[in-house]
Amino acid sequence: WSAFAPEFQELEENEKYVEKEGEFDMEDE
């Protein structure tokens, strides 16, 4: 089934996403 989700990464448990500093930025000069 992973063939139907390009570069999909299978997880055994929920993974807490670590946000980047620029997570909410649209542009950053």
Place this chain on the structure above:
Amino acid sequence: TVKVSSNDRAFQLTVSGQTITGMEGYAMARASHGVAKGTWYFEVNFDEQPDESQIRIGWSQSHAALQACVGYSKFSYGWRSKHGTKFHEAKGKKYHFGGFKQGDVLGCLIHLPVDA
């Protein structure tokens, strides 16, 4: 007395006295009082920061989301410690080269038209 608001802030921030401590993703705490016209200024001590961490500080209307950083929407204006970039509507522009870090005293001034 202007204080850090006890409820107008993101639940995951800890506030003791006038000190706000946050971790992981950006979240906002606002002051207990706002301003509506005239020229106002406040100062904050930037006490400490772990390596690779950054903060943003600035002015925000009460509509701005608490679960994001100041400057994320049209309701707030932020200044970032990394590179000293200023942010509004999530767009970062050059502002104060070099940025700021722990140990600095940060001042934020706002100038609102008196008669509008």
Place this chain on the structure above:
Amino acid sequence: DMRMLQRRLLTSLGDTNNDFFKINMLKARKKMIKFARSRIHGYGLYAMETIAQDEMIIEYIGQKIRSLVADEREKAYERRGIGSSYLFRIDEHSVIDATKRGNFARFINHSCQPNCYAKVLTIEGEKRIVIYSRSIINKGEEITYDYKFPIEDDKIDCLCGAKACRGYLN
């Protein structure tokens, strides 16, 4: 001996950990369902054995993100034309995003008359999404649950084909 283990464990841990034990048993019972072409939409999950009512079938696993991060991602996915989002709301603060990382629960299709339902469990302080059977599911039946998408202006057609189909996913 799995049942023996379960009995011994439950007596020691008390029933509140039943969910904890059952969710960990899930991994051992993966054989319950399989991935195959779906009559509803693309691919889906099918029962490989008869499943009794209110059985835990699979956990919906992905990346746990904050709501605003999810809003930003939804816009980014739409900009990049990545199909229907695999974002599952846990509560007002967080969402499970299975678009790029997670398990094959993301392939479960929606139905307006589903044979399963999703439930948010809090296990050891962590909120997790589990899909349960709503009624007995026969071997070979497609697993479906109601996505309960929020109502939106630009509609996504529902292909579930159920008699009481609402016509749209959102």
